[in-house]
Structures are given as C-alpha cells and as structure tokens.
Amino acid sequence: AQSVTQLGSHVSVSEGALVLLRCNYSSSVPPYLFWYVQYPNQGLQLLLKYTTGATLVKGINGFEAEFKKSETSFHLTKPSAHMSDAAEYFCAVSQYNFNKFYFGSGTKLNVKP
C-alpha cells in the first residue's frame, strides 16, 4: 500500500525567503512522485513529477524537488518565495501500472510581504 505524509498543514514564509514543503511517502516498489498546486477556487495543476532518471526535478514557477530514496522523501523547494506562490500544495505518489494516485493532506503556503 502507498501513503503520503506532508509535514505541516500550514507553512508561512516571507517574500524572498526559501520555501521548503516536506513530503514523505511509503511504497513497496519504486514510486512515481508528483507535486500539484491548487490556487484558491481552482483545480489542481501539476508543478513537477519524478518518474525515472535524474532525481532532482525542476518544475514550473521556479520550483524543484529531489527524490531521495534512502529518506523516502520528495521535498519541494523554491529559493525565493513570491506572493503569487501562496496556494495549497499537494504531494502525490503512484507506481508503474497502478492506477491510483495517493495524495497527501496538503500544505497551505502563506507568503508574507
């Protein structure tokens, strides 16, 4: 069975500061990992995903995430937060030939001016 844990339901950073959103997963087989962002009153948009290959994945809007198998983690980072980054972020996991995506409970990012 798969599961996803996102530490911190709310994270607050100042504009220009580092953004770090944590995601840990459990999976019995190599996973596929995703980060989605949800802006207020909108659906979810893909930020980035890891399937195979390079473990550092770059996504849209300056976000990146690193797959660390030894730590079963896929933390999302951005060097410098922007006000427009305020949203809810969801980590998700699936596996090859498995049709269910498991989502974490989400982390709401607040960016202070």
Next chain:
Amino acid sequence: GAGVSQSPSNKVTEKGKDVELRCDPISGHTALYWYRQSLGQGLEFLIYFQGNSAPDKSGLPSDRFSAERTGGSVSTLTIQRTQQEDSAVYLCASSFDFGSGNTIYFGEGSWLTVV
C-alpha cells in the same frame, strides 16, 4: 476539449435529494478519476475508470454513491439521498493512460453544498 470540464461548477441541494455531477475528460484520455475534497481535508480517492470499466470502486463512501462512464468519455457521479456530510468539492481528473507515471489533469471541480 482543451481541459477537463466539470459541471455544474456549483450546486446547492436539499438533504435527501439526488445529484448528478458530470465530467468531460481531455479528448483521448482513457483513464478518468473522481476525487473528493472536503473543507480543510486532503484529496480522497473515490473511483477511477479505464475506458468504460471501473476496476476499483473501493473509494466510494457508501452505496449512495455511484459512477458511470459511457463511450470512454463523459463520466457521471451520482449521489443519492444526499446528506450534509456529502458537502465537498468533487474533482475529476483524466490521463492518457493509467500508471506509467502519466500526469493526471484536474478539472476545476464541482462544489456541492447540501443544506
């Protein structure tokens, strides 16, 4: 279509009434998913379709919930005898193929309020 389309975008219904939520996936996408997002909660998997069949219905909360997909395209999620705890955003998503790390694309959701 260009994206996943859901209707209605907002629905207010009286307790005990039936509701139907519609999802029109991205053209050519064979896999279709329904999720539920309750206030302050994460995403709860309900059901997925591969083509017209639903191999996994384990996420449906009760027998009041059902879903179907016809023609490998449009899907309808039906909630019978709605209860207040059914109030949530119902999100539909689709992908080219299930598994294989393919990205799933979400619609903007149907906001259901049961009063």
